[in-house]
Amino acid sequence: MNSLDGGPLYKGVQRVLMEQLASGALKPGQLIPSERQLATEFNVSIGTLRKAIDDLVEQRILIRQQGKGTFVATHDRERLLFYFFHVVPQKGLKSYPFVESVFFQKSVASDDVANRLGIAVGTPTFHVRNKLSLDGAPVLIDDIHLDQARWPGLTPVQFKERPNTIYNLYQDAFGITVVRTEERLRAEVVDPEHAKLLKLRAGMPVLTIRRTAFDMRNQRVELRISTVNTEKHEYFAELL
Amino acid sequence: MNSLDGGPLYKGVQRVLMEQLASGALKPGQLIPSERQLATEFNVSIGTLRKAIDDLVEQRILIRQQGKGTFVATHDRERLLFYFFHVVPQKGLKSYPFVESVFFQKSVASDDVANRLGIAVGTPTFHVRNKLSLDGAPVLIDDIHLDQARWPGLTPVQFKERPNTIYNLYQDAFGITVVRTEERLRAEVVDPEHAKLLKLRAGMPVLTIRRTAFDMRNQRVELRISTVNTEKHEYFAELL
DNA sequence: AAGTGGTCTAGACCACCAT
DNA sequence: TGGTGGTCTAGACCACTTA
Numbered sequence: 027m028n029s030l031d032g033g034p035l036y037k038g039v040q041r042v043l044m045e046q047l048a049s050g051a052l053k054p055g056q057l058i059p060s061e062r063q064l065a066t067e068f069n070v071s072i073g074t075l076r077k078a079i080d081d082l083v084e085q086r087i088l089i090r091q092q093g094k095g096t097f098v099a100t101h102d103r104e105r106l107l108f109y110f111f112h113v114v115p116q117k118g119l120k121s122y123p124f125v126e127s128v129f130f131q132k133s134v135a136s137d138d139v140a141n142r143l144g145i146a147v148g149t150p151t152f153h154v155r156n157k158l159s160l161d162g163a164p165v166l167i168d169d170i171h172l173d174q175a176r177w178p179g180l181t182p183v184q185f186k187e188r189p190n191t192i193y194n195l196y197q198d199a200f201g202i203t204v205v206r207t208e209e210r211l212r213a214e215v216v217d218p219e220h221a222k223l224l225k226l227r228a229g230m231p232v233l234t235i236r237r238t239a240f241d242m243r244n245q246r247v248e249l250r251i252s253t254v255n256t257e258k259h260e261y262f263a264e265l266l
Numbered sequence: 267m268n269s270l271d272g273g274p275l276y277k278g279v280q281r282v283l284m285e286q287l288a289s290g291a292l293k294p295g296q297l298i299p300s301e302r303q304l305a306t307e308f309n310v311s312i313g314t315l316r317k318a319i320d321d322l323v324e325q326r327i328l329i330r331q332q333g334k335g336t337f338v339a340t341h342d343r344e345r346l347l348f349y350f351f352h353v354v355p356q357k358g359l360k361s362y363p364f365v366e367s368v369f370f371q372k373s374v375a376s377d378d379v380a381n382r383l384g385i386a387v388g389t390p391t392f393h394v395r396n397k398l399s400l401d402g403a404p405v406l407i408d409d410i411h412l413d414q415a416r417w418p419g420l421t422p423v424q425f426k427e428r429p430n431t432i433y434n435l436y437q438d439a440f441g442i443t444v445v446r447t448e449e450r451l452r453a454e455v456v457d458p459e460h461a462k463l464l465k466l467r468a469g470m471p472v473l474t475i476r477r478t479a480f481d482m483r484n485q486r487v488e489l490r491i492s493t494v495n496t497e498k499h500e501y502f503a504e505l506l
Numbered sequence: 507a508a509g510t511g512g513t514c515t516a517g518a519c520c521a522c523c524a525t
Numbered sequence: 526t527g528g529t530g531g532t533c534t535a536g537a538c539c540a541c542t543t544a
Binding site: 109110212231233 | 454469
């Protein structure tokens with residue numbers, strides 16, 4: 027009776043749960059009803075209900091904790107470092123970056139930015155630039171591009187005085203959760219502006235990462251172009 | 267009775283299956299017994315048996331086909347292109363690379379190679395260099411390093427006249443299946459030898475990918491250093 | 507002790523594939 | 526038609542957390 031059907035039963039349950047998550051009816055950090063409760067609510071067996079949740083847990087949208095319950099995932103520092111930050115030292119252990127704001131300005135979408143965000147060229151955007159340091163030295167420049175229409179009233183203060191990660195800010199202030207990203211990497215000659223910030227000589231190679239982030243409804247919500255000095259660091263990925 | 271226990275029952279079943287796969291008792295391409303059969307053999311319920319297989323299917327070690335059965339995965343061209351080849355055109359569709367052999371020689375492990383393969387410096391190795399072209403132009407140089415002890419009797423002929431992928435050769439000729447890789451990427455100035463092969467000017471930036479491949483027993487079996495011209499192509503990764 | 511997720515059972519029925 | 530994997534049920538019991 028709970029509306030959505032068509033395919034398998036557990037997929038229907040999954041869609042309903044996903045919609046509640048995407049709409050904000052279930053908020054990040056919140057404890058969701060127990061499996062037994064949900065099973066009776068949806069009028070399915072506990073096995074089917076668990077199967078519906080399994081996928082969401084695998085996508086790290088929900089987090090199961092034995093004895094406590096199932097929670098809606100949040101974007102904490104740890105999650106960022108583990109799943110969304112792929113620059114590591116060539117030697118030594120991964121660590122949290124130290125972030126400094128370079129600027130926050132209004133802009134309009136260039137050809138490249140428009141294409142990657144799926145908006146029209148010339149659409150008003152925010153352009154945020156941050157400098158990230160690892161082990162005391164600048165290693166990475168982030169150029170973040172956002173559609174103004176999707177982030178009404180976003181201010182530099184929010185960006186600069188945030189205690190947590192940027193994805194956490196998106197989640198807290200706008201109810202938008204990044205669940206998936208696509209990254210495209212190239213080797214390029216460093217741009218003069220970036221060279222200065224990274225304290226790199228002109229003409230040196232840098233790694234550029236163009237990352238498109240998607241929310242729970244699979245909409246593009248952010249384009250981030252990272253420029254990385256890979257003299258002492260590198261990009262790491264584990265692939266199946 | 268089937269030996270291995272300790273944790274959950276389905277993990278035990280999984281370990282036994284995994285051992286049969288790693289030892290070659292179950293070979294790539296082969297149809298494994300049906301779930302009902304395995305369930306009675308292991309003396310577990312069908313649900314538990316399925317749960318044991320679920321993980322292996324997710325790791326793409328087994329492939330389920332409704333109505334037909336469950337098969338041991340093979341390294342065909344499609345799998346390679348989809349899961350182990352991440353260089354795509356900046357514009358247009360992904361395509362199969364055209365591979366040419368540059369050389370096949372015996373060598374000894376350098377510092378870097380030894381570290382990444384987990385062997386001692388100076389250990390005898392094979393060093394294979396291939397040139398890969400996309401859309402008619404050379405884009406990528408692969409430098410493959412293998413521990414001679416792990417690949418006894420490997421010949422250039424096998425490498426050059428192989429109809430399929432290199433991972434397929436490993437599987438057919440040595441019974442070694444690559445199931446997981448780690449990749450580390452940097453931007454570097456192109457090396458003169460590589461520049462010539464890629465028809466790149468000296469001093470241009472290239473993307474280097476250091477990939478370590480692991481088999482089913484989680485042993486390091488191959489180091490592949492790819493040097494990529496990213497003027498018209500790029501490295502693509504989708505991340506959760 | 508009560509509530510949660512994690513494991514396991516012993517089936518039934520469906521969808522798909524080969525013959 | 527018979528065999529396969531895919532879905533679903535209605536429980537039971539275990540491991541863990543909190544009070």
